Amino acid sequence: MDVEIEEISAHDGSVKVKDNKEVMTEDNPDTVAGSTPGSTDSGIKNSSNLDITFHEDENDGDDGLDDCDDMSNYDDDDDDYMYYDDEEDECDYLSMQAQFDNVDLPAGVEATVSWLNEPAPSSKVSSQASSSSHLAGAQTLNSTLSEHASSSFAQVPASSSSLVSGGSNSCGKEEVTEDELMKKYRSFKHFDVVEDFSDHHYSNLGVKGQQPPKAWSKKVQDEWKILENDLPDTIYVRVYEARMDLLRAVIIGPQGTPYHDGLFVFDVLFPQNYPDVPPMVYYYSGGLRLNPNLYDCGKVCLSLLNTWTGKGNERWMPNSSTMLQVLVSIQALILNSKPFFNEPGYEASYAGPEGQRRSNSYNEDVFVLSLKTMTYTLRRPPKHFEDLVKGHFRCHAVDILSACKAYIEGAPVGSVVNGIVQDLSATAEKSSVTFRESVSRMKNGLISLFTKNGANDCDRFRA
Numbered sequence: 001m002d003v004e005i006e007e008i009s010a011h012d013g014s015v016k017v018k019d020n021k022e023v024m025t026e027d028n029p030d031t032v033a034g035s036t037p038g039s040t041d042s043g044i045k046n047s048s049n050l051d052i053t054f055h056e057d058e059n060d061g062d063d064g065l066d067d068c069d070d071m072s073n074y075d076d077d078d079d080d081y082m083y084y085d086d087e088e089d090e091c092d093y094l095s096m097q098a099q100f101d102n103v104d105l106p107a108g109v110e111a112t113v114s115w116l117n118e119p120a121p122s123s124k125v126s127s128q129a130s131s132s133s134h135l136a137g138a139q140t141l142n143s144t145l146s147e148h149a150s151s152s153f154a155q156v157p158a159s160s161s162s163l164v165s166g167g168s169n170s171c172g173k174e175e176v177t178e179d180e181l182m183k184k185y186r187s188f189k190h191f192d193v194v195e196d197f198s199d200h201h202y203s204n205l206g207v208k209g210q211q212p213p214k215a216w217s218k219k220v221q222d223e224w225k226i227l228e229n230d231l232p233d234t235i236y237v238r239v240y241e242a243r244m245d246l247l248r249a250v251i252i253g254p255q256g257t258p259y260h261d262g263l264f265v266f267d268v269l270f271p272q273n274y275p276d277v278p279p280m281v282y283y284y285s286g287g288l289r290l291n292p293n294l295y296d297c298g299k300v301c302l303s304l305l306n307t308w309t310g311k312g313n314e315r316w317m318p319n320s321s322t323m324l325q326v327l328v329s330i331q332a333l334i335l336n337s338k339p340f341f342n343e344p345g346y347e348a349s350y351a352g353p354e355g356q357r358r359s360n361s362y363n364e365d366v367f368v369l370s371l372k373t374m375t376y377t378l379r380r381p382p383k384h385f386e387d388l389v390k391g392h393f394r395c396h397a398v399d400i401l402s403a404c405k406a407y408i409e410g411a412p413v414g415s416v417v418n419g420i421v422q423d424l425s426a427t428a429e430k431s432s433v434t435f436r437e438s439v440s441r442m443k444n445g446l447i448s449l450f451t452k453n454g455a456n457d458c459d460r461f462r463a
Helices: 090-101 113-119 138-144 179-188 214-230 322-335 352-379 388-408 425-430 433-452
Strands: 003-008 015-019 190-196 233-242 246-252 263-269 280-283
Touching: 179 388, 190 214, 214 233, 214 322, 233 322, 246 322, 246 388, 263 322, 263 352, 263 388, 352 388, 352 433, 388 433
Parallel strands: 190 233
Antiparallel strands: 003 015, 233 246, 246 263, 263 280
C-alpha cells in the first residue's frame, strides 16, 4: 500500500495521511500501523470470490456478512454498466456508444442491459424533496452553512455532444462554453449542501420526514462540519438539506494504483440509531467487481462499517469513529496498489513470486474494469457531480490515455503516475498479451469519448 493513516483525532475527526509508507504491520496485516482508538479502519477483507476471474473462494464458510444475496439494502438491479467483452472491436464499441448517446436518460440514472438492446423512451426523475420531509435541525444548520447551499449546479446533458464551445445542440439549446464548464469544475466545492435526493440509493429508507432525536441531528451536523473542514483534495461530498440522513461521495482513485484517475461513487445512510451503529454505505458498481471489498451488489466490506470482522479499534467506535474516517479508509485501504492481497489469507498463501504474479494479473483486470467504469461515469454522471465528472475527465484525459499507451507497451499497471512511467526498470516485467490487447481495443473508444467531452490532444494516441 502507498498510503498510511498517520493520525485520526478522536476529538474532531481530523485525518493525517502519510504517502509512500506501508500501512499494514508485519505482525498483524489487518491493523493500520500506529493506529489508535480513534484511528481509521484497516480490516478491509471479505470471503468473496477469489479474484476477478471468479474462482471459488476457499473461505466461503467465513462470516455470513459476505453473502450479498441476503442483503436487500445492496440491490444493484439498476446499476448495469455499459461494458463490452474483450472480443469486441472498435466498430462494435462505437455502435454501442452511439446507442448510449441516443437515449434520453436524466443524469445519474443508469441504463439496464435490456435498454442496451432496445432503447427505452425518455424518463424523468421527479424530486422527492418536500416541505414535510425537512428534518429538525436542518434549517439551523443551513443558516450556519448557508454559503455552501448550492442551487447553481447546471445540469450538463447526459450526452457529451454538447461539450464543445459555442453553437447550439440538436435541440436548439445554447451550449455551455468550454470556459464556463472549466470555471465550474475549478470552483467545484469539496463539500456542499444540495436539495434533490431523488436518485439516492437510500432515498426510500431512513427517517423520511420523521422527527429525529436532537442528539442524532447534532451528531450528523458535527459530521458535516468535519467533512467541510477536513476532506482531502481527492474526495467530494454532497449532503441533503431535506434529508440529513443521506450523503453522497465521489472518491478519486489514488495514483500508483490500478484505480488511478477513476471516479468511484458511494451513497451513505445515517441510521436512526447513529452513531451507535455505523453508517450504511452503498457502492455504485454497475455490476463490475473491481475490488475484493467492493461487491457487484453494492456492498462495501470494511471492518469500520462492521461488514467484516475486526478487533478493537478496527471496528466502528460510536464515541470516536467518523464518516471522514470511513471515506479515507475506502480510498487508502480498499483502493490500494495491490488489491489482490485484500482477500483474507492471501498474503500468507501467495508469498513470493507467485503472489506477485497473481497480484499483477489481478491489477490488469482491475484497470480494464476501471476504464469501463470511467466510460459509464462520464456518460451518466451522478446527480450534483456533473461538473466534477466532466471537468475531471477533460483535465485527466491525456494522463489516462498516456497510461493506456504505457501499459500497451508493457509497463505494469500502477507504474504510471500523472501520465508518466515512474520506474523505467518496471517495464522489464511486461504486462500480459491479453491485457495489452484489451486496453488497445478500448483506447480508441476512450479517445472518441474524451474528445467529445472537450479534451484536447487525444487523437495522437490513436493506433
